Amino acid sequence: MTPSRTHELTEVLEKSPSLMLVLRLAEELGLPDWYLAGGAVSQTYWNFRHGYDLGNGIADYDLVYFDPDISYEAEDAQIKRAREKFGDLPVEVRNQGRVHLWYHERNGGEPIAPRTSTEDAISYWLAPASSVGVRLEGGRLLVCAPLGIDDVLSMHVRPNPKKTSGYAAYREKVKRWQAAWPQLTAEEWLEP
Secondary structure, three states: OOHHHHHHHHHHHOOOHHHHHHHHHHHHHOOOOOEEEOHHHHHHHHHHHHOOOOOOOOOOEEEEEOOOOOOHHHHHHHHHHHHHHHOOOOEEEEEOOOHHHHHHHHHOOOOOOOOOOHHHHHOOOOOHHHOOEEEEEOOEEEEEOOOOOHHHHOOEEOOOOOOOOOHHHHHHHHHHHHHHOOOOEEOOOOOO
16 A cells, blocks of 8 residues: 555545544544444545545444454453443444354355454455555554555455455445445456
């Protein structure tokens, strides 16, 4: 990632009052290795490029973190803390250290290996365009984009080359995204 490309993204994100509010509250939570990631990041940028309100179409905010304590109780405690902090804001909190325990059951896919960090987990999400996270650190936005940010900035969606399952979920997301952001281009994921 070049600094100018990263700046192009963060400059737009900083214009979104709702996204920045979630980031400020998330920073106060102090979750380990956290990022606000996924659709809220890329869709804020796509809204800007389409001339829409920056919050258009954003159903929720994915706040992800990595904690080696993969017990249900530890994650549940963090979710409860977050509920108190965020109130009515639609923030989904998930420990990426636990995803391998439930992913295959909820997504009809094959089992996945345990992830080693939040960045590692994000690198396996369905599309590079949604595999981007940001967090506030000392008042500055830091970007986590293990697959780069070019797809977000060029409004291009393609399957993550690391993924071997998720065909149906990818197609569903592409259909929903192109309906909301018609300037997006998308590549097919050829069913195995």
